Amino acid sequence: MVDDGNERVTKLPEDRRLDSLEERVRSARQAEDQRVGKVTKQDDSERQGTRVMSLLLGGIFGGSLLGWLMDGWFGTGHILLLVGLVLGVTGAFWSILKMAAPRA
Numbered sequence: 001m002v003d004d005g006n007e008r009v010t011k012l013p014e015d016r017r018l019d020s021l022e023e024r025v026r027s028a029r030q031a032e033d034q035r036v037g038k039v040t041k042q043d044d045s046e047r048q049g050t051r052v053m054s055l056l057l058g059g060i061f062g063g064s065l066l067g068w069l070m071d072g073w074f075g076t077g078h079i080l081l082l083v084g085l086v087l088g089v090t091g092a093f094w095s096i097l098k099m100a101a102p103r104a
Contacts, residue, residue: 051099055092063088 032038067084071077 048099052096055095055099056089059088059090059092059095060085061088063091 063084063086064081065084066088067081070080070084074080
């Protein structure tokens with residue numbers, strides 16, 4: 001007989017016992033990983049990447065926000081917004097270069 005693909009697929013109802021079992025297995029695995037010292041830790045390169053990202057985003061958003069606020073206070077159009085953006089990005093790159101430079 002040829003299957004024409006028009007069959008209805010009935011979905012079984014969720015079983016709370018399976019959810020409970022999965023949660024217990026997950027917590028048992030976590031407890032075992034902690035017991036044997038297999039807990040994943042954030043390594044140095046991941047920390048450094050997060051720091052670089054936060055410096056860049058902080059410089060961009062912080063400089064832009066301060067420039068935008070100062071534009072509103074002094075009524076200078078969008079000049080101070082651009083100056084703040086450039087200074088924020090420059091400061092972020094300066095901090096990243098200092099962080100990446102080898103220490104003597």
